[in-house]
Structures are given as C-alpha cells and as structure tokens.
Amino acid sequence: MISESSAKETSLRQDFEVASSSKRVVKSLSQKLKKKGCRSEEEEDAPGISFRCLTLYGRSGGCKVGADATEDFGDMVGKRRSNASEEGKGFNTICGTEETAVDCFSYGVKDKFWKKTNKKLLELKESQRSGGMHVFLPDDILEMCLMRLPVTTLMTARLVCKKWRNMTRTSRFMQMRREGLYQTPWLFVFGVIKDGFCSGEIHAFDVSFKQWHKIDAEVLKGRFMFSVASIQDDIYVIGGCSSLNNFGKMDRSSYKTHKGVVIFSPLTKSWRKAASMRYARSAPILGTYEISSDCSIVKNQHVRQERRFLRSRVGGVSDVYEDPHRLSVRRQVRSSLDENEVSFFSSMKPNKFVRPKSDHSSPKVRKRFVLIAVGGVGNWDEPLDSGEIYDSVSNKWMEIQRLPVDFGTVCSGVVCNGMFYVYSENDKLAGYDIERGFWVGVQMTPFPPRVQEYYPKLISCNHRLFMLSVSWCEGDGQIGRRNKAVRKLWELDLMYLTWTEISVHPDAPLDWNATFVADRNLIFGVEMFKIFGQVLDFLTMCDVSVVESNWDHISRNHVAHEVDASSCLTKSLAVLHL
Amino acid sequence: MRSISRWMRRILAKVIEFCMKHAESLDPEELDAWDDDFFKMDNSTLFDIIKAANYLDIKSLLDLTCKTVANMIKGKSPEEIRRIFNIKNDFTPEEEQEVRMENQCALEHE
Numbered sequence: 001m002i003s004e005s006s007a008k009e010t011s012l013r014q015d016f017e018v019a020s021s022s023k024r025v026v027k028s029l030s031q032k033l034k035k036k037g038c039r040s041e042e043e044e045d046a047p048g049i050s051f052r053c054l055t056l057y058g059r060s061g062g063c064k065v066g067a068d069a070t071e072d073f074g075d076m077v078g079k080r081r082s083n084a085s086e087e088g089k090g091f092n093t094i095c096g097t098e099e100t101a102v103d104c105f106s107y108g109v110k111d112k113f114w115k116k117t118n119k120k121l122l123e124l125k126e127s128q129r130s131g132g133m134h135v136f137l138p139d140d141i142l143e144m145c146l147m148r149l150p151v152t153t154l155m156t157a158r159l160v161c162k163k164w165r166n167m168t169r170t171s172r173f174m175q176m177r178r179e180g181l182y183q184t185p186w187l188f189v190f191g192v193i194k195d196g197f198c199s200g201e202i203h204a205f206d207v208s209f210k211q212w213h214k215i216d217a218e219v220l221k222g223r224f225m226f227s228v229a230s231i232q233d234d235i236y237v238i239g240g241c242s243s244l245n246n247f248g249k250m251d252r253s254s255y256k257t258h259k260g261v262v263i264f265s266p267l268t269k270s271w272r273k274a275a276s277m278r279y280a281r282s283a284p285i286l287g288t289y290e291i292s293s294d295c296s297i298v299k300n301q302h303v304r305q306e307r308r309f310l311r312s313r314v315g316g317v318s319d320v321y322e323d324p325h326r327l328s329v330r331r332q333v334r335s336s337l338d339e340n341e342v343s344f345f346s347s348m349k350p351n352k353f354v355r356p357k358s359d360h361s362s363p364k365v366r367k368r369f370v371l372i373a374v375g376g377v378g379n380w381d382e383p384l385d386s387g388e389i390y391d392s393v394s395n396k397w398m399e400i401q402r403l404p405v406d407f408g409t410v411c412s413g414v415v416c417n418g419m420f421y422v423y424s425e426n427d428k429l430a431g432y433d434i435e436r437g438f439w440v441g442v443q444m445t446p447f448p449p450r451v452q453e454y455y456p457k458l459i460s461c462n463h464r465l466f467m468l469s470v471s472w473c474e475g476d477g478q479i480g481r482r483n484k485a486v487r488k489l490w491e492l493d494l495m496y497l498t499w500t501e502i503s504v505h506p507d508a509p510l511d512w513n514a515t516f517v518a519d520r521n522l523i524f525g526v527e528m529f530k531i532f533g534q535v536l537d538f539l540t541m542c543d544v545s546v547v548e549s550n551w552d553h554i555s556r557n558h559v560a561h562e563v564d565a566s567s568c569l570t571k572s573l574a575v576l577h578l
Numbered sequence: 579m580r581s582i583s584r585w586m587r588r589i590l591a592k593v594i595e596f597c598m599k600h601a602e603s604l605d606p607e608e609l610d611a612w613d614d615d616f617f618k619m620d621n622s623t624l625f626d627i628i629k630a631a632n633y634l635d636i637k638s639l640l641d642l643t644c645k646t647v648a649n650m651i652k653g654k655s656p657e658e659i660r661r662i663f664n665i666k667n668d669f670t671p672e673e674e675q676e677v678r679m680e681n682q683c684a685l686e687h688e
Contacts, residue, residue, distance in 0.1 A: 137663070141628055141644070148648035155681040159656040161665050165677060 143167055147177045150184050150208055151267070151578045183577035184208035186266065187517075187524055187539065188235060190220070190228055191570035192563050197248050198224045198570075203559045204266065205539060207524075212558050219262055219271050222248040225282040226258075227376070230519070230574040231290075231369050231392075235264045236274065238373060239281040250566055257282050257379040261390075267578060275395045278388050281376030285413035287420040289434055290369045293393070368393050370434065372420050374403065375410035383409045387432070401438055404430060414518075416460035417494065423458050423467070444497045451485050454512045461518035461544055465492045466502065468516050468525070470509045485509050489523070489542065489549070503549045507538060515573040521545035524554075526573050530565040589626045592619075596639050617646050621662065 137145070146157060146168055158165040167173060177183060187205040191198075200221035204213045220226075226240025238261050243251030259276040277284075374387035385407070387400045403410065408426035415421070419431040421442070427450075429442040447469070450456060454470035466489055473484040487505035492498070511527035518524070521544050528537040539555035596616060603609055617624065624643060631639040651659055660667060669677070 137625055137628065137647075141632055144640070145644045145647040145651070148645055149651060153648075153652045156654070156656055157651060157659065158681065159669075159674065159677050160659050160663075160667075162668050162673075164665075 139163075139167070143173065143176075147173065147180055148182045150206070151186075152206060152209065152211075178577075185519055185522060185524070186576050186578050187526070188228070188230075188266070188574045188576065189526055189559055190237070190572045190574070191224060191226070191567065192559065193224070193250050193567045193570055194563055196250060196564065198222050198242075198250050202264070205555060205558075207541070207554060210554060212555070215266075215269065217264065217271070219264075223258075224250045224570045225377075226572070227284050227286050227373070228572045228574040229286040229288050229371060230517075230576045231288045231371065232367070233265060233267060233576065233578070235266070235574045235576065236286075236288075236371060237262045237264060238286060238371075239277065239284050239376060241282045250564075250570065256280075257377070266576060275390070275397055277373060277390075277397050278399055279384065279386055280379050281373060281384060284373040284376030284384075285410045285422060287372040287374075287413050287415040288369060289372070289415045289418065289420070290367050291434075293368045295368070295435065372400070372413075372415070372432065372434070373397075374400075374413060374420075374422060374432075385410075389434075400432065404439055404441060411455035412458045414458040414460045414465070416465045417463050421458055421460075421465060423456055425455060442497065444492060445499060447490075447499055451509075454485075454487075454509060457514070457516045459516050459518045459523055461523060462521050464544065465494060466490065466518070466523065466544070467492065467499075468505070468514075470512075487514070491544075502544065503542060503551065505540070506551050506553075507540065511568060513569055513571070515571060517573050517575045518544075519575045519577060522575075524573065524575055525551075526571065528559070528563075528568045528571055530568065535561075535563055535565055535567065589623070589630050592616075592623070592627055593630050593634065593636065593639065597636065600638060613642060617642070621650075 142164075146154070146164070149157060154168055158168055185207045187207065189203040189205070192201050192203065193199065194201075198221060200217045200219065200223070202215040202217050202220070204215055205211070206213065220237065222242045223237075223240045224242070227238050229236045229238070239258055241255040241257050243249050244254045244256050245251065257280040259278070259280045261274040261276055263272050263274055264270075265272070369392045371390040371392070372387060373390070374385075376384050378384045385403045387402065388397045389400050390397045403422070406426075407422075407428055407430055408424035410422045411425050413420060413422035415434070418434050420434060421429060421431045423429055427447065429444050430439050431442050432439050448471045451470045451472065456467050456469035459466040459468065468487060468489055470485050470487045473486040485508070487507070487509040489502045489505065490499045491502050493500065505525075507527060509527075510529040510531060514525055514527040516523055516525040523542045523544060525540045525542075526537065527540075528535060530536075536557055537555075537559045538553060538557075540551045541554050542549050542551045599612055599616075600609060603612070619627075624646060628640065628643040628647070631643055650662060654662075656667075659665070667674075
C-alpha cells in the first residue's frame with residue numbers, strides 16, 4: 001500500500017517537475033507558434049499560455065505541438081542522435097524532446113493537473129479579462145449580509161434574482177433579522193385630515209433614511225379619534241368615531257363611536273380585523289404587554305368572574321370590592337350585545353382583509369401579548385372609566401377592574417414592567433398589575449406644577465418610566481418670572497417614586513396634543529400646530545440610553561403641508577422596528 | 579502554485595492586520611476611522627476576507643465585513659447590484675413585475 005502511494009507520489013512529483021520545467025519549454029513553444037502565425041491570445045504570462053498550449057495538446061490527441069516542435073528540435077535531435085549513434089551511448093536528450101516525448105504519454109494528467117491547480121487563478125484571470133469582479137459568496141454569508149439591509153433596500157434586493165428573493169422571504173430570515181437587531185425604527189402618523197375629510201392617509205417615516213412614504217388606507221377613511229398601538233410587526237387601530245351624516249368628514253356634531261379593531265401590517269401593507277371591544281370608545285388609552293404563552297392572566301380574571309357570578313346582585317350598582325367586574329351590570333349589558341352590532345367595517349369588501357402571502361405574519365411565529373384599553377369617550381360623549389383587556393391568543397376582550405372612583409379622566413397610559421401606568425387629568429398616577437388583575441394607586445413625590453391645558457404623556461422604554469410634561473420655566477429675570485413654558489422629560493424612579501429631570505425639549509410647546517411614543521431606547525415625538533395661518537409639524541427623537549439625552553429634530557414640515565388644523569387634535573403616532 | 583499561496587498569504591495578512599489593530603487599540607473612534615480606511619479594497623479581496631473571517635470564526639471582522647457588503651448594496655438599483663455580484667437576472671418580465679407589485683404593497687424606496 002505504502003509503496004503504491006509512494007509510487008503515485010513519485011509519479012506525481014515527476015509530473016510536477018515536468019510541469020514546472022516544461023513552463024519554460026511551453027513558453028518557447030508558444031513563441032514559436034506565434035512566429036508561425038498561429039493565432040493565440042495576447043496574454044503573455046506563463047500560466048495562461050501554458051493552459052492554452054496544453055489544450056492544443058489535449059484536443060489534438062497528442063503531440064501536434066510536439067510534432068511541430070520536434071520539427072525544430074528534430075534537426076538538432078537528429079543531429080544529436082546521429083552524434084549519439086556515433087557515440088553509441090544514450091545521452092540526455094535536449095529538454096524539449098525528452099519532454100515532448102514524455103508529454104505524449106502523460107499529457108492528460110498534466111492537463112488535468114494544470115486545470116485543477118490553476119482553477120481559482122484562471123477564474124481570476126477570466127473575470128479580469130471580462131472586466132467584472134470575481135465574486136463568490138457562499139449562501140450563508142450572503143444571508144448574513146442581506147439580513148443587515150434596511151427594509152427598503154431589502155425590497156430592492158428581492159428584484160435582483162430568484163435566489164435573493166427566496167432567501168429574503170422566509171420567516172426564518174425575518175426572525176434572524178429581528179433578533180440580530182438589524183431593524184430600524186419607522187414612525188407612522190395617523191389621523192391626518194384634509195379639507196375636512198378623514199383622509200385615511202398614513203404617513204410613514206423611515207428614521208434611518210429620513211424619508212417619508214405615504215400609505216393610502218381605504219379602511220381608515222372617515223374614521224377619526226381612534227387610538228393606535230404597535231405590537232411586534234403590526235399596528236392596532238382601535239375605536240374611534242365616524243360621522244353619521246357626512247360620511248368621511250370629521251364631523252364632531254353628530255357622530256358614532258366604534259368598538260372595532262383593525263390591524264395594519266406595514267411590511268405587507270395588509271389589513272385584518274381583530275375582535276371588537278366590549279365598549280365603543282374614542283381615543284382610548286392603550287397599553288401593550290408581551291406575555292408568556294402559558295401566563296394565567298386570562299384564567300385569573302375568568303376564575304374571579306366565575307366566583308363572583310354567584311354572589312352578584314342583579315340590577316344594582318355594586319360595591320367595587322364585591323363585584324370588581326361589574327357582573328351585575330354585565331348581565332344587563334350582555335342582552336344589548338346580542339343586537340346587531342353595527343360595525344364600522346361591515347361595509348368593507350372581504351378582499352380588503354387578504355391573508356398576507358409571506359410567512360412572516362404567521363400567527364404561530366408570534367409571541368402572545370395583551371392589549372389594554374381604558375377610558376376614552378363613549379357614545380354619548382361621556383368619559384369612560386371602564387377598561388378591557390385583549391388576549392392575542394384567544395382574540396377576545398375581557399373587562400377589567402374599573403379605575404378607582406376619584407381617579408379622574410385618564411389622559412395617558414403606558415405599560416412598564418408588567419404594570420399599566422395611567423395618569424389622570426387630576427395629576428394622579430395609578431398602575432394596573434396586569435398579571436394579578438387589580439389597580440394600585442401610586443403615591444409619587446410632588447411634581448412641578450404643569451401648565452393646565454397640557455396633559456402629561458407617559459412613556460416607557462427599556463423598563464424605565466418617563467413622562468413628558470409642560471411646566472413654567474422659572475423666569476430668566478427678563479420680563480418677569482414664569483414667562484416661558486417648557487416641555488421637559490422626567491423619569492420616575494420606580495423604587496423610590498421620585499421624579500428626575502432628564503432633558504428639556506428644544507421646541508416651544510405650541511402643541512398641547514403633542515404625541516410621544518417609545519421603542520427600545522428611543523423616544524419619538526410629533527408636534528403639529530397652526531401658527532401664522534400655517535400648519536407646521538415637527539418630528540423629534542431622543543435617545544435615553546445616553547447619559548446626555550438630547551432631542552434631535554429628525555423631520556420638519558413634511559406632513560402638514562396640506563392638512564387641516566384639526567389634524568393637530570386627531571393625529572396619533574405609532575413606532576415599529578422594521 | 580506559487581501565485582495561489584501568494585494570494586492566500588495576502589488575505590491572511592489582512593486578517594491578521596485587522597485582528598492586531600483591534601487588539602491593541604480600544605478607542606472606538608480611532609478604530610472606526612481605521613476600519614473605514616482598511617475596507618477601502620476591491621470586492622474580491624473583501625469577499626475573500628469575509629470567507630476567511632467566517633472560517634476562522636472572527637466575529638468582529640465578520641460583522642464589519644458583512645456590514646460593508648450591506649452598505650455596498652444600499653441605495654443601488656437591482657441592475658447595479660447584479661453587476662457588483664456578477665449575478666444574472668433570472669426573472670422573466672412577468673415575474674419581475676410580480677415582485678414589483680409585491681413591493682408596491684409594502685414600503686418601497688420612493
């Protein structure tokens with residue numbers, strides 16, 4: 001065995017030596033070919049030429065070249081041979097002849113040998129000759145590169161070739177992209193009103209490219225004062241009003257309030273429905289919370305309801321503690337629920353809610369979450385103090401405990417660390433423990449007095465609770481004290497319940513309905529207001545993970561060019577990472 | 579044979595240069611500037627370095643090189659991307675239109 005392999009080795013080595021030494025020969029041969037007027041290519045370096053000469057060898061089935069060569073050498077050889085014969089002894093023939101003779105027998109091997117070892121080099125040469133770049137990326141590396149593309153470039157990448165298109169469409173790819181944190185934030189501004197009509201336009205802002213995109217949402221035409229919340233890759237549009245008499249117009253004189261919930265998926269630009277709320281609400285305060293799939297939230301509340309059911313009184317206003325879920329009232333309400341619910345979307349054609357083709361909105365991939373809606377304004381303009389919770393797995397809304405009696409109208413709310421914090425117009429803070437299902441009042445340290453018309457906005461990011469509030473700035477000593485209002489970002493220490501000032505918003509607070517949302521460590525705000533007969537809008541952003549959290553203007557005056565001033569009231573904002 | 583090992587040696591030398599620079603310096607700004615300069619190379623070298631980093635499991639280099647490739651693709655038209663990667667367009671006009679329609683429904687670069 002060993003001897004065999006060593007024999008092979010030696011023969012290979014011989015070939016190798018032959019190959020390397022024949023370089024010289026072949027070069028000279030090719031030069032001779034050129035002289036003979038044989039058409040050969042311009043390339044002058046050895047490797048290329050060797051190859052071509054060898055193909056001549058191979059194809060011609062032998063020593064055509066050799067034969068030609070020997071023609072030249074032949075004389076000499078002949079001479080030598082004659083000499084040799086004279087001498088009568090074998091002697092070293094000239095390199096050339098000896099090799100051509102050897103080549104005759106082993107040309108196939110040499111051919112293959114050259115081809116194999118020079119493949120990469122030849123490819124390089126080929127590509128250099130063709131003027132393109134020699135590129136070869138294995139699929140797994142290509143995938144790693146494509147994952148890092150922002151979503152707009154990803155769309156372009158899908159047009160390159162079938163392989164790229166298929167690689168970027170799988171849910172696995174989208175999942176890896178999400179986990180690798182290659183997604184960038186997108187802001188969605190809703191509720192724009194043009195010429196008195198609820199246009200149903202959504203203005204999407206790509207933060208990384210600082211580009212606006214307009215999306216026409218037929219579904220939202222005529223709807224106003226709804227609330228939006230972003231969860232995973234979707235935006236939930238909840239509640240709202242629509243005019244009774246003038247369809248499409250923002251008509252605050254006679255309108256209907258809705259319970260309906262629609263879901264917008266920006267990646268596929270598709271809409272679908274979710275179960276409607278129990279109560280019709282306009283501008284409800286929303287909170288979202290991802291929970292584990294085996295969490296017993298719903299079970300807890302369900303069990304509590306069952307227990308209470310036996311003890312509830314029919315038709316009376318019951319004490320909060322005895323009947324936390326107002327089951328007595330619910331029994332009355334239940335009968336009214338049987339009536340035909342005039343859903344805002346009943347007139348929608350079924351094909352508007354097309355099932356998205358691609359994988360990445362498959363419900364199996366998604367994590368379970370809950371959506372809480374509290375407050376808002378009811379169908380008869382009454383402020384609501386009820387709340388409900390939606391479970392994504394069961395697609396059902398369930399009532400939750402009402403807010404404490406003296407809490408006041410809720411103006412803002414956000415989920416942070418499993419608690420749904422809400423802030424009231426009476427400057428009270430309460431938290432709803434989502435998993436255990438009850439409200440607690442939060443006694444916080446006194447807050448600097450705020451400007452009355454401006455209701456603070458609660459924000460949460462990275463397990464921290466923030467609030468944006470407008471207060472009077474202590475005077476600079478110019479015209480007098482309290483001459484300037486300023487919007488500040490505060491953080492609540494969840495342990496000691498103290499407020500710390502984080503940063504000051506650079507813009508004068510001209511929009512009392514400025515909307516703020518947060519995702520990961522970024523807070524985004526949109527302000528829209530009418531000034532000097534013109535509606536202006538500003539988008540700002542703040543990174544709270546940085547010690548010196550400053551606000552940056554990321555867009556000015558894009559959306560507001562043709563919109564009505566009433567958009568300032570109806571606008572809402574959602575942020576998604578795409 | 580000699581030319582090939584020269585090529586491989588060149589790639590490995592680049593990889594080692596990168597690793598050594600990132601080991602000796604900790605200043606992120608300085609490293610960023612150095613990286614920008616380092617990656618001013620032709621595409622075939624870049625791709626060879628990606629493959630080397632992948633094989634040698636050098637995560638930081640792999641991450642940076644993939645990001646560099648991603649940046650090459652950003653903002654280019656499909657035809658320009660095909661030229662860089664030497665890819666043949668295997669869509670029929672109908673198929674290409676289908677993909678464009680899909681994209682229209684989603685968020686497309688205006």
